[in-house]
Amino acid sequence: MGAEKMALVLNDEQQMLRDSAKSFIQQSSPVSALRELRDRGEEWSADLWAGMAEMGWTGITIPEEYDGLEFGHVGAGLIFEECGRTLASSPLLSTSLVCASLINALGSDEQKRSLLPRIAGGELILTLALSESDHLDPAATAMTADADADGFVLAGEKRHVIDGNIANRLLVLARTGGVPGDRDGLSLFIVDRDSAPLGIDTTLNADNRLTATISFESLRVGRDALLGDAGAAWQQLERALDIGAVFSAAELLGLAQEAFERTLGYLKERKQFGVLIGSFQGLQHRAAQLFCELELCKSAVLKALQVIDKDGPERSLLASLAKAKMAKTAKLAVNEAVQMHGGIGMTDEFDIGFYMKRAAAACQEYGDYYYHADRFAKLRGY
Amino acid sequence: MSDSDEFRQQTRAWLEENCPASMRRPIRSDKDQCWGGRNWVFESEDQRLWLERMAERGWTAPQWPAEYGGGGLTREQAKILQQEMARILARRPLESFGIDMLGPALFKFASEEQKKRFIPEIIRGEIRWCQGYSEPNAGSDLASLQTRADDKGDHYLVNGSKVWTSYADKSDWIFCLVRTNFEAPKHQGISFLLFDMASPGVSTNPVRLISGNSPFCETVFENVKVPKENLVGELNKGWDIAKYLLTHEREMIGGFGLSRAGSETLGQTALAALGEAQGQLAANGLRSDISDFEIDEMAFALTIERVVDEAKAGHGTGAASSVLKLYGTELNKARNELLMSIGGSGALAWGSEGKMSMAQNWLRSKGNSIEGGSSEIQLNIIAKRILGLPG
Numbered sequence: 001m002g003a004e005k006m007a008l009v010l011n012d013e014q015q016m017l018r019d020s021a022k023s024f025i026q027q028s029s030p031v032s033a034l035r036e037l038r039d040r041g042e043e044w045s046a047d048l049w050a051g052m053a054e055m056g057w058t059g060i061t062i063p064e065e066y067d068g069l070e071f072g073h074v075g076a077g078l079i080f081e082e083c084g085r086t087l088a089s090s091p092l093l094s095t096s097l098v099c100a101s102l103i104n105a106l107g108s109d110e111q112k113r114s115l116l117p118r119i120a121g122g123e124l125i126l127t128l129a130l131s132e133s134d135h136l137d138p139a140a141t142a143m144t145a146d147a148d149a150d151g152f153v154l155a156g157e158k159r160h161v162i163d164g165n166i167a168n169r170l171l172v173l174a175r176t177g178g179v180p181g182d183r184d185g186l187s188l189f190i191v192d193r194d195s196a197p198l199g200i201d202t203t204l205n206a207d208n209r210l211t212a213t214i215s216f217e218s219l220r221v222g223r224d225a226l227l228g229d230a231g232a233a234w235q236q237l238e239r240a241l242d243i244g245a246v247f248s249a250a251e252l253l254g255l256a257q258e259a260f261e262r263t264l265g266y267l268k269e270r271k272q273f274g275v276l277i278g279s280f281q282g283l284q285h286r287a288a289q290l291f292c293e294l295e296l297c298k299s300a301v302l303k304a305l306q307v308i309d310k311d312g313p314e315r316s317l318l319a320s321l322a323k324a325k326m327a328k329t330a331k332l333a334v335n336e337a338v339q340m341h342g343g344i345g346m347t348d349e350f351d352i353g354f355y356m357k358r359a360a361a362a363c364q365e366y367g368d369y370y371y372h373a374d375r376f377a378k379l380r381g382y
Numbered sequence: 383m384s385d386s387d388e389f390r391q392q393t394r395a396w397l398e399e400n401c402p403a404s405m406r407r408p409i410r411s412d413k414d415q416c417w418g419g420r421n422w423v424f425e426s427e428d429q430r431l432w433l434e435r436m437a438e439r440g441w442t443a444p445q446w447p448a449e450y451g452g453g454g455l456t457r458e459q460a461k462i463l464q465q466e467m468a469r470i471l472a473r474r475p476l477e478s479f480g481i482d483m484l485g486p487a488l489f490k491f492a493s494e495e496q497k498k499r500f501i502p503e504i505i506r507g508e509i510r511w512c513q514g515y516s517e518p519n520a521g522s523d524l525a526s527l528q529t530r531a532d533d534k535g536d537h538y539l540v541n542g543s544k545v546w547t548s549y550a551d552k553s554d555w556i557f558c559l560v561r562t563n564f565e566a567p568k569h570q571g572i573s574f575l576l577f578d579m580a581s582p583g584v585s586t587n588p589v590r591l592i593s594g595n596s597p598f599c600e601t602v603f604e605n606v607k608v609p610k611e612n613l614v615g616e617l618n619k620g621w622d623i624a625k626y627l628l629t630h631e632r633e634m635i636g637g638f639g640l641s642r643a644g645s646e647t648l649g650q651t652a653l654a655a656l657g658e659a660q661g662q663l664a665a666n667g668l669r670s671d672i673s674d675f676e677i678d679e680m681a682f683a684l685t686i687e688r689v690v691d692e693a694k695a696g697h698g699t700g701a702a703s704s705v706l707k708l709y710g711t712e713l714n715k716a717r718n719e720l721l722m723s724i725g726g727s728g729a730l731a732w733g734s735e736g737k738m739s740m741a742q743n744w745l746r747s748k749g750n751s752i753e754g755g756s757s758e759i760q761l762n763i764i765a766k767r768i769l770g771l772p773g
Binding site: 007008009048264267268276277278279280281284285286287289291292295296297298299300301303321324325372373376377378380381 | 437462486492506572649650652653662663669670672673674676677680682684685687688691692693697705708709714760761762764765766768769770771772
């Protein structure tokens with residue numbers, strides 16, 4: 001952290017963004033919208049995505065020269081917090097934060113010019129095709145990209161690709177050198193999903209979102225598909241995954257706060273034994289404990305967002321701090337929420353169950369508690 | 383050069399010149415911490431000089447107004463002073479309940495005459511204060527206290543007893559909660575009195591703790607005469623002062639949750655004690671517990687930072703002190719548990735006079751979540767005052 005220390009508070013501009021994000025999301029994508037999607041057998045809403053593009057969110061951190069808002073990550077984090085509160089489903093994180101940051105950092109002028117303005121405008125959906133197993137482990141990537149005279153041949157399978165069913169472009173991580181476990185030798189390729197012959201299987205998850213398993217059977221791509229230098233993707237990949245982890249934490253912060261506030265509301269209206277259940281000390285103390293944990297989460301998430309903006313040296317440590325603390329607390333929040341709601345919390349008719357399901361998925365995205373607690377320890381030298 | 387850069391340079395130069403070398407070494411025993419007061423025996427001439435020099439500038443209480451002998455520094459400047467002291471590992475020149483607890487309450491509630499009388503001697507470390515709050519039958523239920531002060535015309539006559547009076551046997555004066563109205567509801571019959579511990583009728587008896595030392599006393603008052611001018615604030619309105627002061631105490635105790643600046647992290651301690659295997663700490667279960675702890679520790683430190691920044695920006699919650707007290711003390715207990723596990727059988731050794739061993743520090747930490755309002759009381763406060771839960 002540099003000498004110039006940023007105060008851990010929001011400025012006026014950020015406060016205004018939060019207010020407008022809240023009112024947009026609560027109107028266009030309340031929790032009832034998720035229920036309607038689910039009941040219709042759908043997973044996302046193109047209308048919501050168009051609305052987000054109109055708000056400028058799809059270009060929130062993209063530089064102005066590529067038609068983005070260049071607003072900064074702290075502001076963008078507030079949007080995700082609000083999306084977390086209503087469980088709004090969109091490809092915003094994979095497209096506009098994770099993939100956009102990779103293209104902006106690694107792309108040629110040509111690649112940036114052709115992709116970033118279309119991302120900012122909401123025309124293109126992108127996702128990172130990274131995992132090959134059930135647990136995040138980027139260095140373990142085994143998928144190969146063999147160079148030949150015209151370009152590369154991609155072979156392997158990617159699993160749990162978030163938004164893989166709707167993305168127009170995939171950023172595919174594959175090995176141009178080294179062996180699984182090496183950080184060197186990893187490269188990123190831009191694959192046009194709309195035109196490439198890919199085997200795509202989708203899985204509907206507990207949170208009513210789809211992830212994809214994508215098979216690349218000797219898929220031929222041109223040299224211009226390579227993003228950045230061959231074999232040197234690691235550094236920027238790590239940054240993009242830090243961004244993914246922090247924004248996933250921001251989403252969970254909104255989700256956990258909302259679950260907590262709904263629970264608090266229930267404690268103040270539900271009567272048993274002739275009194276409000278919120279008057280029982282056994283419940284009060286658990287609520288108070290959870291409140292404290294959420295206060296710590298707010299600080300950790302805000303700090304991590306600020307450090308991404310400054311690209312400070314402690315970025316990875318603070319990203320892992322934020323995701324680990326948030327994942328653990330979000331689980332506590334949704335578990336307490338269902339338990340304190342009692343029987344009604346177990347019913348599908350009641351919304352709190354949606355929070356538990358989405359929390360479970362968001363905890364996995366970009367690394368779960370164990371991944372980040374282990375990484376935190378490594379970064380601290382033990 | 384900005385004003386704060388200039389202040390930093392001047393402060394650095396002054397500290398370089400005036401902080402004796404021996405006052406820049408880590409604290410090793412109780413005597414290394416200077417508490418001042420009438421009975422204080424300075425451990426060294428350097429300790430005396432350091433206190434004298436800092437007190438002269440008012441830097442024992444950097445942000446207190448200069449007209450009472452304080453440093454008159456802005457928050458920003460005080461932070462710079464703190465950073466510059468930490469840079470050369472300078473010890474705090476004075477440990478003081480007068481500064482950490484009583485002073486802020488005097489500024490808010492005392493008469494001008496009282497401020498002029500008591501505050502300068504607190505800053506100079508001439509009078510050591512103790513706090514008379516808890517009683518044998520009034521612990522977590524503090525407001526049920528029974529120590530009485532009867533109006534005898536020109537003075538109050540104080541009778542009763544206090545427990546957990548920190549360092550009462552070494553202190554010169556006490557700020558004490560007494561009951562002045564037995565008819566009123568319990569919160570409305572309490573007053574806030576200051577008196578000299580050398581007054582006839584005051585006796586103290588140190589209580590030996592599980593950690594082996596005796597920082598706390600049982601303090602008995604038998605017909606102690608206290609001049610009426612020593613009442614702070616209004617009669618029977620002492621609970622407001624008590625609450626205000628407890629908020630400060632909580633913040634101070636909550637700070638225990640932070641590891642000291644410059645000290646090694648728990649992970650480093652564990653590495654040194656247990657070694658590495660396959661590039662990481664050689665004890666897997668402990669490693670997970672340590673990272674879990676350090677994640678909370680770092681998030682807690684950021685929360686203190688955020689609370690301070692929010693207060694500066696004018697939208698503080700005010701209720702944060704309970705959160706900090708609760709979390710900080712629980713963290714400190716967790717740290718000590720982990721340190722005991724890292725040390726293993728080697729951590730069990732009992733210390734010698736004036737120097738606490740690991741095991742004794744571990745035992746002492748258990749009191750953190752009891753003193754200054756127990757963790758359960760803090761949870762009650764959070765549930766009712768912040769979350770608005772009924773009952």
